[in-house]
Amino acid sequence: MQTIQTGQKKVALTNKDLNSMFFRSLFLLGSFNFERAQNMGFCFVMIPAIKRLYKPGKERNEALARHMEWFNTHPWLTAPIFGVTAAMEEEKANTGKVDETAIAAMKIGLMGPLAGVGDPLFWGTSRPVLAALGAGIAMTGSIIGPLLFFVLINAIRLTCKWYFLRYGYTKGSEIIQDMAGGRIKKLTEGASIVGLFVMGALVSKWTTINIPIVATKINGKTQTVQDILDSVMPGMLALILTLFVSWLLKKGVNPLLIIFAIFGLGILGKWLGFLG
Amino acid sequence: MNIIQIILILLVAGIAGMGSVLDEAQTHRPLVACTLIGLILGDVKTGIILGGTLEMMALGWMNVGLAMAPDTALASVISTLLVINTHTSIGEGIAIAVPLAAAGQALTIFVRTIVVFFVHKGDDFAQKGNYRAIEWMHVIALGLQALRVMIPTGIVLALSTSAVEGVLKSIPTVITGGLQIGGGIIVVVGYAMVINMMDVPELKPFFYLGFLFAAFTKFNLVGFGGLGLILALLYLQLEYSGKNNNSQAAVASAGSSQQSNSSADDDLDDDLDD
Incomplete structure (x- = not known):
């Protein structure tokens, strides 16, 4: 010291x-x-x-x-x-x-x-x-x-x-x-x-999912599945998907796999016409 | 493209590569990297739009702990380069960016593994007190991260534009269109990552509250930020003042842990009064 x-x-x-x-x-x-x-x-x-x-x-x-x-x-x-x-x-x-x-x-x-x-x-x-x-x-x-x-x-x-x-x-x-x-x-x-x-x-606001399938046609006015979903609750599909992905990630699924799966879904949806 | 543009592109590639590991200035984010490449190639508008589009896909991609996010540096630099040089659409840009983000992630994992060797060298230098050599080891490791993006970019620059253009244009529209749709949805993966990171069950209602507010109001993001902040302050005030009263009312029944909690809370209240 x-x-x-x-x-x-x-x-x-x-x-x-x-x-x-x-x-x-x-x-x-x-x-x-x-x-x-x-x-x-x-x-x-x-x-x-x-x-x-x-x-x-x-x-x-x-x-x-x-x-x-x-x-x-x-x-x-x-x-x-x-x-x-x-x-x-x-x-x-x-x-x-x-x-x-x-x-x-x-x-x-x-x-x-x-x-x-x-x-x-x-x-x-x-x-x-x-x-x-x-x-x-x-x-x-x-x-x-x-x-x-x-x-x-x-x-x-x-x-x-x-x-x-x-x-x-x-x-x-x-x-x-x-x-x-x-x-x-x-x-x-x-x-x-x-x-x-x-x-x-x-x-809710910054996710884009659109299902353009026509659900109803009344007096020439068409209503798509998306319109109906939006009238119930806008962004509902995005919420469900987010919660599902969150669950997958917790289960240890690789995020890249999920990303590729979503792109696969996008292509499939475009091809069959259920996504737009 | 002239030689100056090529040099500048490689430079931006290096900066984005370093940005990706450093996570400091955010030069690896599409919003920044794509804009810079667009600026160099004389088509800044395309760069900005592609950057914004890719950024929306990558919101919430982050490195937490040892987990690596898909790499935005390589994806942003090369996709912008190709979209502008071959005059293809944003849809094709996304088509290129996604596999590149995966490739970039694999490359950064590779580099982060190699760096272990330099760290062991660093241990030896520390024993000898050679701080300058440790600095070099650190800088070399950072340099490898720059090369990780520069080399693939250089390879793409060396490819003939017309050949690449031919390949890109031959992608059927159902693929590019589908990828664009996927790009709008993909952002949920980032959201899910962020939500999982803040995985506290009793705070989950705030997530649903935010969702409902956004679904039925016209607030913009600044509004949501402010509202969130106010909610957080209110929650903390209520939570901690409530605990304080309870512990004072029931001192006799409170365990020692409860008491230490309340004394900690008193400190906090003092701090807040400052």
């Missing part, structure tokens, strides 16, 4: 180090692999901090090696984890009071809950909503569609990644209490509610 207090100066990450980590975190998934998922990406992002905190030698090597372990979460919500990890590494380098297992435990403890928030919030809500919005405009041939999607989704992403990296770093290991306090559970629930609600709307 004495040597640490008298012999060594306190090392701290600079703003530049954090900026560098932020920049690197935009390439986190580059080496995604089936053995340890985002492990090397994690190490790649931590390198500026490790370089600052540990002089070449055993400690630096150990630091590099401990961030090569299995890691996987939502790529945009890794930011707070990087922040906390940096803060803990800084403390470890300065006081030696934080041990390796604490850092590993924190990473593993945070990645599950954060994936639980990130997947419904970003993949389940933000992206499909903005993409559907953009695609709707794009189908009229307007460049506004792609631009709207690209600009908005990236504004959300970069803001989150920038802010949460610093938030994690300033809060340090305190953040774990934040998570334990149930805030994460609330966020996950809230995100899932918005996601499910919007998905319900998308199923």
Whole structure:
């Protein structure tokens, strides 16, 4: 202890180090692999901090090696984890009071809950909503569609990644209490509610199924099967099909198989005239 | 096509390929990738329309955990290239895009398996403290993901346009028309993926609520987003305030877990008051 207090100066990450980590975190998934998922990406992002905190030698090597372990979460919500990890590494380098297992435990403890928030919030809500919005405009041939999607989704992403990296770093290991306090559970629930609600709307409005078979002909007015279904409940077939596919996926059926089956159905329907 | 266009197309192919694994800037989404290819080929409108059409099919395709979605990068780049160069319809574009999405998925799985080798190299470099070599391993892995889309695109660019056009035009209309119909329906697979990801039985009613609202009102997507947000806030307020009162009223009968819950909720309320 004495040597640490008298012999060594306190090392701290600079703003530049954090900026560098932020920049690197935009390439986190580059080496995604089936053995340890985002492990090397994690190490790649931590390198500026490790370089600052540990002089070449055993400690630096150990630091590099401990961030090569299995890691996987939502790529945009890794930011707070990087922040906390940096803060803990800084403390470890300065006081030696934080041990390796604490850092590993924190990473593993945070990645599950954060994936639980990130997947419904970003993949389940933000992206499909903005993409559907953009695609709707794009189908009229307007460049506004792609631009709207690209600009908005990236504004959300970069803001989150920038802010949460610093938030994690300033809060340090305190953040774990934040998570334990149930805030994460609330966020996950809230995100899932918005996601499910919007998905319900998308199923109804943004799916195109049409059965043009003529059902009735009264006074020259034709009514197709689709017209009748729509008068009962618009989007009914889409809902049934979505629930059926959801069930198939839960049974472990490969999504690509389902996709090809639906295209097969489309061709069959076109050929026999029951879909249009 | 001149040499600059070819270089730019390969560049976009590489960016889309990297985007597909990184999942950051969303350059692999059809809305972005198709538009860029259209821009390079001087027919941005076709690119945008095809991008919008493919995007609607792929809404909700996502990588969760270790599961891979069908690959939109390869599908978007090559289908736009072929549709514009051979002057075929959007229907043919979908016909090309679907098998390509499957092929792209197989290729990215292949690359993600190969990367394991580079990760093991990275382990060795970490032992030696050679951080620069680890960086290289990471960058090479990313480069492989770029090549995964660039090489097939290069092969397509090398094919004679008239030959490809002949093949595309020989597809019977019942197939292209059928695929277009399928394209309108296929989006349900993405919806189902998203719904399964948020598989909480007590929240399922919100899905049906959204469905009913959309079926009988004229709200647009922004409206649905806002409405969903308000519902979420209301639900959370009711759920947590309700629990708090209950646990205060029945402290004696409440178990230790219940108490720890309520204290956590108090923290949350404090947080919300901030």
